[in-house]
Amino acid sequence: MTAPGSADLVIVANRLPVDRYEMPDGSMGWRRSPGGLVSALEPVLRANDGAWIGWPGGTDEVHEPFVADGLDLVPVSLSADELEEFYEGFSNATLWPLYHDVVAKPEFHREWWESYVRVNQRFADKAAEVAAENATVWVHDYQLQLVPSMLRALRPDLRIGFYLHIPFPPTELFQQLPWRRQVLEGLLGADLIGFQLPGGAQNFIRLVRQRVGHKTHRDLVYLPDGRTVRAAAFPISIDAADFEELARSEPVQRRAAEIREALGNPTKVFLGIDRLDYTKGIYARLRAFGELIEDGHIDVSDAVFVQVATPSRERVEQYRILRDEIDRLVGRLNGDLGRIGSPAISYMHSSFPREEMAALYRAADIMVVTPLRDGMNLVAKEYVACRYDDDGALVLSEFAGAANELRQAWLINPYDINGMKAALLEAFQAPPRERSRRMKAMRKTVVEHDVKKWAAEFLDELSEVRGDHGKTVRPAKP
Ligand code: G6P
Numbered sequence: 148m149t150a151p152g153s154a155d156l157v158i159v160a161n162r163l164p165v166d167r168y169e170m171p172d173g174s175m176g177w178r179r180s181p182g183g184l185v186s187a188l189e190p191v192l193r194a195n196d197g198a199w200i201g202w203p204g205g206t207d208e209v210h211e212p213f214v215a216d217g218l219d220l221v222p223v224s225l226s227a228d229e230l231e232e233f234y235e236g237f238s239n240a241t242l243w244p245l246y247h248d249v250v251a252k253p254e255f256h257r258e259w260w261e262s263y264v265r266v267n268q269r270f271a272d273k274a275a276e277v278a279a280e281n282a283t284v285w286v287h288d289y290q291l292q293l294v295p296s297m298l299r300a301l302r303p304d305l306r307i308g309f310y311l312h313i314p315f316p317p318t319e320l321f322q323q324l325p326w327r328r329q330v331l332e333g334l335l336g337a338d339l340i341g342f343q344l345p346g347g348a349q350n351f352i353r354l355v356r357q358r359v360g361h362k363t364h365r366d367l368v369y370l371p372d373g374r375t376v377r378a379a380a381f382p383i384s385i386d387a388a389d390f391e392e393l394a395r396s397e398p399v400q401r402r403a404a405e406i407r408e409a410l411g412n413p414t415k416v417f418l419g420i421d422r423l424d425y426t427k428g429i430y431a432r433l434r435a436f437g438e439l440i441e442d443g444h445i446d447v448s449d450a451v452f453v454q455v456a457t458p459s460r461e462r463v464e465q466y467r468i469l470r471d472e473i474d475r476l477v478g479r480l481n482g483d484l485g486r487i488g489s490p491a492i493s494y495m496h497s498s499f500p501r502e503e504m505a506a507l508y509r510a511a512d513i514m515v516v517t518p519l520r521d522g523m524n525l526v527a528k529e530y531v532a533c534r535y536d537d538d539g540a541l542v543l544s545e546f547a548g549a550a551n552e553l554r555q556a557w558l559i560n561p562y563d564i565n566g567m568k569a570a571l572l573e574a575f576q577a578p579p580r581e582r583s584r585r586m587k588a589m590r591k592t593v594v595e596h597d598v599k600k601w602a603a604e605f606l607d608e609l610s611e612v613r614g615d616h617g618k619t620v621r622p623a624k625p
Contacts, residue, residue, distance in 0.1 A: 149198040149212050149219040155282045156195035156620055158188060159274050161238070161290035163201035163222060165215045177215040181501045184287075185218075186386045187598035190623030191606065192218060195283075200273050206230050223273055225266065232262035235463050238290045244465070245324060246289060246316050247426045247520040248546075251465045253323070260326050264293060267333070271297035278305055283609060283620050286337070288312045293329070296336025308609040309337040312383065313522040314548070315347035318354050331359050335368065338612045341381040341605055343522045343548040348378040377612050381605050382548060383523050387532040387597045393505045394533035402502070403509035410510075411488055415450040415575055418511035420504065420526050421518075423456035423496065425469045428517040428544060428561040430476060433492060435567040436515075437480040440491055444572055448489045452515075453507065457498040470496070508533035513540045513574045516547060517561040523548035527556070531593045537583040540574035542567075552592050555585035599623075 164185035165177040179185060191197065198219040203210060206229075210222040225234065236259035245253040271294045274284050285308045286294045295307050321327060331354055334340055342348045352363050362369040368376040393399055410416060417436060421427040436452045439445045456473065460466045477494045484491040499507070508514070514530040524547040531541065531553065543549060543556035550558055557570040603622065610619045 149221055149277055151276050153279055154196055154198040154219070154277050155279050156192060156197040157274055157278050157282060157284040158192070158197065158199045158201075158287070159270055159284060159291060159294060160184075160199070160201045160287040161234075163203050163220050164199060164218065165203070165220065167204065177213070177220075179216045179218075184383075184598070186389065187602040189218065190599075191602060191620065194621045194623050196279075198277050200270060200277065202234075221273060221277055223266075223270055229262055229266055231462075232256075232259045233266040234290070235460065237263040239460050239463050240465070241324075242289045243313070243426075245320060246313050248314070248316060249320055249323075250519045251425050255323075255325055267291055267293035268297055270294050271301060274298050275301040278302060280304055281306070283308065283606070285310065285606070285609075293333035294336075296333045299336040306609060307337045308339045308341065308605060309334055310341040310381065310383075310605065311347065311522075312343070314344070314520055315342050315350050317350055318357065321350070321354055322358075327354070328358055331355055335359070335361075335370065335376055338374075338376060339605070339609045340376065340378045342378065343380065343382055344551060345380040348380050351378050375612070377608070379608070381601060381608075382552060382596070383525070384593065384596050384598045384601050385525050385528045385532060386599070387528070387594050390505065390529055390532035391535050391594075393501060394509055395535060399502055399505045399509060402506035406506055406510040410451050410453070410493065413449060413451045413489075415512045416510055417450065417452040417513045417515055417571070417575075418454075418507055418530075419452070419515045419517075420455045420507065421457065421516075422459040423466065423470060423473070424459055425465055426518055426520055428519045429454065429456060429473055430469075431519075431561050431564060431567065432515055432517040433473070433476055433480060435564050435571060437484060437491060438564070439568055439572060440484045442568075444568075445575065447484055447486055447491050450575070451489070451493055452491065453493045453495075453511070455495050455497070455499065455507065458496060504529065505533055508539075511539065513542060513571070515542045515571065516549075517542070517544045517559060517567065518547050519544070519561055521547040521549075525549075527553060528593050531586070531589045534586050534590065537586045537590065538579065539586060540577055540582050541585075541589065542570050542574050552596070553589050555588040 166180045168178050170176045200221045203222045206227045209224050212221045240254050244251040281304050283306045295309050355361050355368050356363045366379050440447050477492050481490045508530045516527045527549040541556040544561045545558050557574045559567045559570045606620045
C-alpha cells in the first residue's frame with residue numbers, strides 16, 4: 148500500500164482505473180476497468196513503486212488507499228455538490244463542449260468554476276502527499292488542468308507531465324472561457340504538456356503568447372522564473388496486440404458468428420460503437436444510413452446497422468436531450484424502413500465487456516466512426532487491431548484525431564450528409580482487394596504505434612525536459 152512520500156511515479160486522473168462490483172458472496176470488490184491507459188501504465192507503475200490517484204465514482208464515500216489487481220490506488224472523494232458542479236458542470240458542461248468546437252453550447256457558471264478549483268486543489272494535495280522526493284507525476288485530462296501549477300507550488304522538486312486526451316480548441320473558441328488565463332497558467336505548472344495532435348499544441352502555444360505574454364519559440368515556452376515548458380503532440384493508441392489476441396480467441400470467434408446469426412445473416416453488417424455523446428455524430432450517421440435505404444441503394448433485408456451507445460453522463464441535460472433524439476430517430480427509421488425480422492437499425496443502449504466488443508468488431512463488415520470532433524477515437528483503432536484477416540472497411544470522420552494516422556480509411560466530413568452517404572455506399576460495395584489494401588496499411592500503423600510506445604515516449608521526453616533534475620522513470624521490465 149502507498150505510504151506517504153513513497154511513490155516514484157504518480158498517475159493523477161479524474162477516474163481510478165477500477166470499477167466497483169458485487170462479488171459472488173455479496174460483498175463489494177474492485178475490478179480493473181477496461182482501457183488501454185491502465186494496461187500501458189501498469190508495467191511502468193510496477194517498476195517505479197507507482198501509485199494512481201483518482202475518483203472512485205459516486206459521492207461522499209471516503210476510502211483509504213488500497214491495492215486492487217496489484218495496483219496502488221489512492222482515492223479522492225467528491226461530495227454530491229462537487230459531482231454536480233465540478234464533474235457534471237465545469238468538466239462536462241463547460242470544458243467538454245468548449246474543447247469540442249462548441250458542438251453544444253458551453254455553460255459558464257462561477258460556482259462551477261469555484262468547485263473546479265477546489266477539487267483540483269484536492270487532487271494536487273493528494274499528489275504532493277504521495278510522491279517521493281524528485282518523483283515524476285503525470286496528470287491526465289481536462290478535469291485536472293489546474294493540478295500542475297498547484298502541485299508545483301507545493302512540491303517544486305517534482306517532475307510534472309500533463310496529457311490532454313481531448314482536443315485543445317482554436318484560440319478563437321478558447322477565449323470565450325472567462326477563466327482562460329487561470330487554465331493556461333495551471334497547465335504551465337507542468338514541464339511537458341502532451342496533446343493528441345500538433346494543431347492542439349500549436350493552439351496552446353499561441354494562446355500562451357497572446358494571453359499570458361510569455362516568450363515562446365516553436366514548441367517551447369520560456370517562463371520568467373527560468374523554467375522551460377514544452378508542448379508537443381503524442382497521439383495516443385491502444386494495446387493492439389492484446390486486442391488482436393482477443394479477436395483471435397475461440398470464444399470471440401464463436402460469439403461473432405452467433406451475432407451474425409442472430410441478426411439474420413445479413414450480407415453486410417454496419418457497426419457504430421460510441422459513448423452516447425453529442426460529439427460522436429451518431430444522429431447524422433443513422434440518418435445517412437436510413438436515406439441509403441430510402442433511396443433504394445441498400446436493401447433492408449441485405450444490411451443492418453448495429454449501433455451500440457454506452458450510457459454516459461446521464462444527468463447532464465445535453466446528454467438527456469441526445470438520448471431522446473436518438474430514441475426517436477431509431478424508432479422512426481425502424482418504423483418506416485424495417486420489415487419483420489429485418490430492422491434497419493439494431494440499437495443497444497448499454498455497455499459491453501471487451502470480449503463482446505471484439506466479437507462485434509469481428510462480425511462487422513463496415514465500421515462507422517463519424518464524430519463531429521474527437522481527440523483521437525480509440526474505437527477506430529480497436530476495429531483495425533481486430534481485423535487480423537486484413538478485411539473490413541472503416542468509414543472515419545476527418546474530425547477524429549485518428550484520421551491523421553488512418554489515412555486509408557474512407558474519410559468523411561460528418562456535416563456533409565451526401566458525402567457521408569457516398570462513402571458508406573463505397574465502403575459497402577468495395578471489392579475485397581480494395582478493402583484488404585486499405586486495411587493492411589492501417590494495421591501496420593496501429594500495430595507499430597501502440598499505447599505502450601506512447602507511454603514510453605511521453606515519459607522519456609519528460610525525463611529529457613528536466614534532464615537536470617529529478618529521478619528518471621525506470622522502464623517497464625520486459
Ligand atoms: C473521455 C475523456 C476521459 C473520460 C471518458 C469517460 O474519454 O477523455 O477523461 O474519463 O471520456 O467519461 P466519464 O465522464 O465517464 O469519465
